[in-house]
Structure formats: structure tokens, C-alpha cells
Amino acid sequence: MSTTTTSITLAKISMSPRKRLVMIGMSLVAIMSVTRLWTGFDNLTSSGTIGAALRLTVPIMLAGLAGLWAERVGILNIGIEGMMILGTWFGAFGAWKYGPWIGFLLAILGGSLGGLIHAVATIRFNIDQVISGVVMNLLAFFGVRYLSELVFVGQPQGGISQSPPQSFAIPKIDVPFLAGGPVGSSTTPDALGWLEERGWFIIGDLSGITRGLMSGLSLASLIAVLLVPLSAWVLWRTSFGLRLRSSGEAPEAAESLGVNVIRVRYIGLLISGGFAGLGGGFLSIISSSYYRQGQTAGRGFIGLATMIFGNWRPSGILGGAAVFGYSEGIKLVAGGSITGLFLFILIVSAIIGLISLLQRNIKRGSTAIGIGVIALIAYLTVTEVPESLTQSLPYVITLVVLATASQRLRPPAKAGVPYRPGGGH
Amino acid sequence: MSDTAVAPSGPLGKILTPSRASGLRTSGTTLASSLIAVLIALAISALMLFITGKDPVAAFTTMIDTAKNSDKLLEMMRRATPLIFSATAVAIGFKMNIFNIGVEGQYLFAALMAAEAGSHLSLPGPLHVAAILAVALISGAAWAGISAYLKVRKNVHEVISTIMLNYIALSFIQWIFNSFFRDDSVEGLNVKTTIIAESGWLPDIVEGRLNSMFIIALIVVAIFWVVVYRSRFGFKLRASGYNATAASTAGISATKMTVIALLLSGAVAGLVAMQSVLGETHAYGPSATPIQLGFAGITVALLGRNHPVGIVVAALLFGFLDSTSAQLQLAEVPNSIVKVMQAIIVLTVVIVNEAAVRRANVRTAERARAELAAGGAA
Numbered sequence: 001m002s003t004t005t006t007s008i009t010l011a012k013i014s015m016s017p018r019k020r021l022v023m024i025g026m027s028l029v030a031i032m033s034v035t036r037l038w039t040g041f042d043n044l045t046s047s048g049t050i051g052a053a054l055r056l057t058v059p060i061m062l063a064g065l066a067g068l069w070a071e072r073v074g075i076l077n078i079g080i081e082g083m084m085i086l087g088t089w090f091g092a093f094g095a096w097k098y099g100p101w102i103g104f105l106l107a108i109l110g111g112s113l114g115g116l117i118h119a120v121a122t123i124r125f126n127i128d129q130v131i132s133g134v135v136m137n138l139l140a141f142f143g144v145r146y147l148s149e150l151v152f153v154g155q156p157q158g159g160i161s162q163s164p165p166q167s168f169a170i171p172k173i174d175v176p177f178l179a180g181g182p183v184g185s186s187t188t189p190d191a192l193g194w195l196e197e198r199g200w201f202i203i204g205d206l207s208g209i210t211r212g213l214m215s216g217l218s219l220a221s222l223i224a225v226l227l228v229p230l231s232a233w234v235l236w237r238t239s240f241g242l243r244l245r246s247s248g249e250a251p252e253a254a255e256s257l258g259v260n261v262i263r264v265r266y267i268g269l270l271i272s273g274g275f276a277g278l279g280g281g282f283l284s285i286i287s288s289s290y291y292r293q294g295q296t297a298g299r300g301f302i303g304l305a306t307m308i309f310g311n312w313r314p315s316g317i318l319g320g321a322a323v324f325g326y327s328e329g330i331k332l333v334a335g336g337s338i339t340g341l342f343l344f345i346l347i348v349s350a351i352i353g354l355i356s357l358l359q360r361n362i363k364r365g366s367t368a369i370g371i372g373v374i375a376l377i378a379y380l381t382v383t384e385v386p387e388s389l390t391q392s393l394p395y396v397i398t399l400v401v402l403a404t405a406s407q408r409l410r411p412p413a414k415a416g417v418p419y420r421p422g423g424g425h
Numbered sequence: 426m427s428d429t430a431v432a433p434s435g436p437l438g439k440i441l442t443p444s445r446a447s448g449l450r451t452s453g454t455t456l457a458s459s460l461i462a463v464l465i466a467l468a469i470s471a472l473m474l475f476i477t478g479k480d481p482v483a484a485f486t487t488m489i490d491t492a493k494n495s496d497k498l499l500e501m502m503r504r505a506t507p508l509i510f511s512a513t514a515v516a517i518g519f520k521m522n523i524f525n526i527g528v529e530g531q532y533l534f535a536a537l538m539a540a541e542a543g544s545h546l547s548l549p550g551p552l553h554v555a556a557i558l559a560v561a562l563i564s565g566a567a568w569a570g571i572s573a574y575l576k577v578r579k580n581v582h583e584v585i586s587t588i589m590l591n592y593i594a595l596s597f598i599q600w601i602f603n604s605f606f607r608d609d610s611v612e613g614l615n616v617k618t619t620i621i622a623e624s625g626w627l628p629d630i631v632e633g634r635l636n637s638m639f640i641i642a643l644i645v646v647a648i649f650w651v652v653v654y655r656s657r658f659g660f661k662l663r664a665s666g667y668n669a670t671a672a673s674t675a676g677i678s679a680t681k682m683t684v685i686a687l688l689l690s691g692a693v694a695g696l697v698a699m700q701s702v703l704g705e706t707h708a709y710g711p712s713a714t715p716i717q718l719g720f721a722g723i724t725v726a727l728l729g730r731n732h733p734v735g736i737v738v739a740a741l742l743f744g745f746l747d748s749t750s751a752q753l754q755l756a757e758v759p760n761s762i763v764k765v766m767q768a769i770i771v772l773t774v775v776i777v778n779e780a781a782v783r784r785a786n787v788r789t790a791e792r793a794r795a796e797l798a799a800g801g802a803a
Contacts, residue, residue: 138764308585388603395592
């Protein structure tokens with residue numbers, strides 16, 4: 001199952017022409033549609049699933065972007081999880097005291113504080129970046145526990161591992177006419193919802209997917225998703241971004257051209273922490289209405305994983321986060337009964353297998369067919385997938401991608417390598 | 426993050442494999458710099474307490490008072506025991522320049538396997554315990570073996586693979602525990618595997634206070650010292666960890682050393698929860714078996730600078746800090762400050778140490794330059 005998703009993701013991230021991407025996307029929707037009609041497993045492309053998938057994608061995506069901004073300037077960030085924890089706490093605190101927008105601001109600042117500590121330790125004092133990240137995670141975990149004990153204990157419904165609930169929420173949008181949102185005080189038709197209910201081949205699926213993105217859409221999700229193209233634009237289209245990336249690719253060369261690598265790395269880590277904090281804030285403000293210990297549940301590491309097999313690119317991170325968000329979303333909506341998904345994987349891997357065999361790529365073909373057989377057995381025998389096993393999916397996929405496709409990945413050349421100004425003569 | 430992303434002889438190498446000639450002076454400076462670092466960390470913690478409106482003096486007096494209580498000293502040793510195993514496991518990896526972040530997953534997997542195996546066995550006393558320990562060692566090594574395979578065959582960096590395997594272990598353990606190993610006859614929330622028969626219990630040294638696992642921990646540390654610092658194998662391991670390329674010209678295979686180091690590290694990690702399994706709960710349980718000890722082990726190894734003596738001292742220090750938390754709570758100081766303090770201590774120790782190493786390097790370079798100049802003049 002994992003490799004199938006893998007090859008899909010790889011197809012997306014390999015710099016193939018846009019046309020091919022659209023074609024692959026459309027054929028996936030078509031296969032999903034066939035599976036849905038065959039099994040009657042409507043949740044595969046229902047707007048409910050897609051909506052949940054989007055909400056679950058955003059924090060992972062933000063964590064991935066946090067990793068991107070750090071590694072692009074040349075610093076490994078194992079501490080994303082910790083910075084996210086700071087974000088959940090400060091976000092919940094701000095949202096509880098002053099409302100959700102201040103909450104987000106504090107979440108970003110809290111994450112940046114973590115980024116600053118990581119920056120001082122790794123840039124100013126040059127300690128090992130992995131060690132600093134690991135300590136960051138511990139510091140954040142217990143630091144917010146200490147803060148909770150000071151601030152939340154004694155408040156109504158608050159405690160050492162939980163904040164009091166927030167009373168305000170960020171507005172949610174239903175797009176008028178397409179997803180039935182209101183215009184002024186009058187209601188509009190829910191066109192996509194109507195189409196989705198008909199359930200026609202492909203049209204029903206496309207409507208479900210689009211409606212999922214357009215109804216109950218939190219303003220925060222929208223802003224967060226826009227940060228992906230924004231990151232891409234800043235990093236690849238501005239001179240500031242060029243300086244950032246050159247600090248991660250060739251700091252000595254950048255220095256010789258007058259780039260203040262130290263400063264650039266500090267900025268990169270502050271932004272990285274900010275993204276992680278925002279991701280944490282999303283969890284404690286949008287996904288729920290309070291801070292809870294362990295709320296991040298390893299999403300910082302999943303984000304790190306999406307960054308790796310998103311090949312250190314914003315679009316790849318979005319794709320990877322969407323795969324995880326989708327698989328979490330469908331689990332949430334459909335419970336453990338996701339047998340339709342097995343059929344989908346079976347069809348996809350059979351097609352990939354056949355094409356590969358026709359192209360005489362025996363290795364890929366046999367792998368795909370092998371996965372297809374596993375999916376077939378699972379489809380025929382398994383009625384309910386244990387929650388505890390599906391949880392580990394992102395981590396398994398990451399290891400499989402790293403083990404099978406690491407030649408196609410290209411990390412920033414000097415990520416993880418300590419740097420001292422004037423050291424490159 | 427491929428192999429190229431992490432410098433093979435980066436600062437990790439510098440911290441972990443001090444290679445200066447005069448061992449005595451080195452350990453002197455090490456001790457001094459560690460002490461300075463701990464003092465700085467205590468100052469930062471005091472500042473934190475002060476800013477958040479708590480009395481640092483009261484907090485520290487409470488902690489020192491705890492040390493006067495002999496029961497608390499036993500508790501310190503009991504709490505240090507798993508940390509010694511976990512830190513030793515991390516240190517074995519560091520000696521080969523491998524960062525095993527996966528101790529957490531390795532020991533939890535080993536704890537479940539050992540507890541389950543132990544509940545099925547009926548052997549005479551010492552043999553039963555030995556069999557459980559063997560299962561723990563093998564299971565820990567097996568889980569670490571996945572990372573070893575991925576590293577040497579698939580070139581996946583161990584930092585990433587061990588992180589991912591931690592999470593995979595958690596779900597995998599949860600699944601097998603709930604589906605196969607759980608003792609359903611027990612009511613309530615505190616579910617466990619079937620309790621191990623009494624022949625598989627490891628006796629306490631001090632009844633109810635300290636288990637003999639503490640002795641085993643000291644033995645393992647001693648073995649660690651002999652193997653790493655006094656055996657031919659240990660020399661190869663450290664040589665390869667310090668500079669794999671140079672070592673390979675001397676016929677030391679980096680691949681082989683990597684595999685052995687990770688397997689040994691995982692095996693020792695397998696013992697982390699054995700104090701709980703053999704001496705306390707006699708079973709594995711999601712809420713009964715202690716967690717987070719793998720990460721704590723990383724901090725203890727860093728604080729103890731991967732040296733056997735350092736690890737024991739650091740584990741005892743952290744065990745002592747942990748043992749004060751109940752008293753702190755009574756004195757109305759939030760006891761999470763203890764854990765925060767530990768993280769700050771580790772961060773300052775690593776920073777101060779890095780600074781000390783850099784200063785020593787600069788001094789060596791200056792001396793060499795001076796000697797060269799003198800030689801040139803002559």
C-alpha cells in the first residue's frame with residue numbers, strides 16, 4: 001500500500017510537465033470514482049472526507065514548511081515537534097485570553113522563540129543540530145507543562161495538561177452558490193452538494209472534492225494553504241530567497257558574495273519556528289478549542305517526513321501532507337471500515353504494474369503487482385483496520401520512500417553542516 | 426536527509442570522541458566545564474522560577490533537604506537505573522558516530538516482548554530471569570536492527586529512521602498488545618500482559634525501595650567500559666566512529682561497525698524497562714510501563730559525555746532531581762521545573778563543552794604555529 005502512494009507522490013514531485021500531472025490526477029479521480037460506484041463506499045470522495053482531510057493536512061503542511069525554511073538555510077530542525085508544542089500552548093493561551101487572532105499571533109511568537117533557542121545553540125554556539133533539536137523537544141514539552149501548572153491549574157476545566165476552553169472561534173466560510181453559503185441574509189443553492197448527492201461517475205466525485213474544500217472552510221486554513229505558494233515565491237523568486245537558499249547550498253560562496261550567512265540563518269530559523277508555532281496554534285485553536293498535552297502527536301515529525309519526500313520543495317510538502325491528511329481524514333469519517341481504499345490501491349497498483357511491465361521495468365512492475373496482491377488479500381479478508389496500525393502509516397511510507405527513492409531526493413547541500421564566517425578559505 | 430546532509434565528522438564527532446593526548450588533563454577540564462555548565466543551568470532555572478513568581482531559594486533548599494533523607498537516596502538510585510541503561514545504549518551509538526534516537530521504541534518493544542515471553546515460561550528462578558533478559562536484549566537489538574539495515578543497505582540516515590521507528594513501534598506495540606497479549610481477565614483501566622510467575626521476579630536489594638536491576642546496570646556499564654575502552658573491538662569501533670574513511674584504510678569496515686554498534690545499542694536499550702518488568706509490575710502495561718526514558722537517556726549520555734563514569738554520575742544526578750519532585754510540589758513549586766532544569770542542564774553542558782573544545786583547538790593551533798616559527802628560526 002505504501003509504495004503505491006509513494007509512486008504517486010513521486011510522480012507529483014518529479015519535475016514532470018504540468019500536463020502529465022493533470023492527467024495522473026484525473027485518472028486517480030476516475031479510479032476513485034469506479035471504486036466508489038463498485039463498492040458503494042461513498043466516503044472515498046465525499047465532501048465530508050475532503051473537508052476533514054484539509055483540516056488534518058494544514059498542521060502537517062505547516063510543520064513541513066517549518067522544516068523547509070530551516071533546512072533551506074542549512075540547519076536541520078529535529079525540534080519542529082517542540083516548536084509546535086510551544087505553538088499549541090501559546091496559541092491556546094492567547095485565544096483563551098484575547099481571542100483567536102491574538103492566539104495565532106502568540107502561537108507564531110511561541111514557535112519563533114523555540115526557533116531562536118535552536119538558532120542561538122546551533123549558530124552562535126555551533127552545537128550539533130540534531131542534539132539541539134532533541135533537547136528543544138524535551139524543553140518545550142516540559143516547559144509548557146510548567147507554564148500550565150502556573151497559568152491553567154485552578155481555572156475552570158483547566159489543569160496541568162489542559163487549558164480552559166476558548167469561547168471565540170475563527171469564522172468558517174461556505175462559498176455561495178457552489179457550497180450553499182449565504183449572500184447577505186439570503187441563502188443560496190448548494191450546487192456542488194446537489195451534484196455530489198446524485199453520485200454520477202466522476203462528476204459526483206469532483207463535486208464532492210471541490211465542495212469539501214469550499215464548505216465549512218476555516219479562514220485560517222485558507223491563509224495557511226496560501227503560505228505554500230508564498231514560501232515558494234519568497235524562496236525561489238526573490239533575492240532574499242536566493243540569499244536564504246545559498247546559505248544552505250554553499251554558505252562560503254554566499255559569504256564571498258557579501259551575504260551575511262549568520263543573519264540569514266537566524267532569520268530562516270525564526271521563520272521556521274513561526275511556521276511550526278502556527279501549525280501548533282492551528283491544532284489548539286481550529287482543530288480543537290483548547291490546549292491538551294500531547295496534542296501535536298508527532299505531527300512535527302510527520303512534517304519533517306513530508307519535507308523529505310516532498311524533496312525539500314513547497315509543492316512536494318503540500319502533496320505529502322495532503323496524502324497523510326487524506327488518509328487520516330478518511331479514517332476519521334469512515335471509522336475503521338476503509339475496505340474501499342484497498343480496492344482503490346489494488347486498481348492503482350495493478351495499472352502501475354501493467355504499465356511498468358509493458359515498459360520492461362520488471363522491478364517496479366513486480367513491486368506494484370506485489371502490493372496489488374496484498375491489497376487484494378486485505379480487501380477480501382480485512383473488515384476493519386486497527387486504528388493503531390493506520391497511525392503508523394506516515395512513518396512507514398517515509399522509510400519506504402527513503403529506502404527506495406533516495407537517489408531522486410536532493411536535500412540542500414549544506415544542511416546540517418556547521419558554518420563559521422571566514423572558515424572557507 | 427541523505428548521508429551527505431550530516432557531516433560525518435561534524436561536531437558530533439568532536440563532542441563524542443575527544444582525541445587529545447593527555448587523558449588526565451582532559452578529564453579535569455571536562456569535569457570543570459561540566460560543573461560550570463550545571464551551575465549556569467541552575468542559575469537559568471533560578472531566574473525562570475523568579476520570573477514566574479516562585480522563590481528559587483525555597484526550591485533549592487527543598488531539593489537539598491531531600492538529599493538528607495536516606496529513603497530518597499534509594500529512590501535516586503532506583504530512578505537512575507533505567508537512565509543508566511538508556512544512556513549507555515545511546516553512548517554505544519555515539520562511539521560509532523551514530524545517533525540512536527530510537528531507544529524509546531527499542532525499549533518499549535523489548536519490554537512488551539520480554540514480559541509476554543516471561544509470562545509463558547516456567548523455569549527455575551535464575552534461569553527464568555535470564556531468559557526474560559535474553560528476550561529483552563534480542564528484541565531491542567532486533568528493532569534497532571531495522572535501522573541498521575536501512576542505514577547500511579539503503580543509505581537511510583539513522584536519525585530519521587530511528588525517529589520514524591519510534592512511532593512505528595508505538596503503534597505496533599499498541600496493536601499486538603490489544604489484539605494478542607492483553608490479559609483480559611483483569612478488570613479496569615490498568616490493563617497489562619499476564620503477570621510473570623514469581624520465579625521470573627528479580628529480588629529487591631532493599632525491600633520495596635531498590636531492585637537488583639541497579640547492580641545489573643552497574644555491571645552493564647562496566648562491560649561497556651571494558652569493551653569500548655579496553656578491547657580491540659572497542660578501539661576499532663571508536664576509530665571508525667572518529668573517522669570512518671581513515672579506519673577503513675586500516676581494514677576496519679564501517680558497515681560492520683555500524684551494524685554491530687546499532688545492534689549492541691538496541692540490545693542495551695532492551696534492558697531499560699526491565700526494572701519495571703522484572704522488579705515492579707512483573708508485566709507490560711501501557712500505563713504501567715514507564716515511557717520517555719529513551720529521550721531522557723539521550724540527555725544523560727550527553728551530560729555524562731558518553732563515558733561510563735560520567736553516565737552513572739549523570740544518571741544519579743537526574744535520578745536525584747526526579748526524586749525531589751514530590752517534595753517540591755509540597756513546597757508549592759511546580760515540579761515540572763525539574764524536567765525543565767534537566768533539559769537546560771544538557772543544553773548548557775553541550776554548549777560549554779563545545780566552547781571548551783574550540784578553545785582547546787585554538788590553543789593547540791597557536792602552539793603549533795609558535796613551534797613552527799621557532800623551528801623555522803632555528
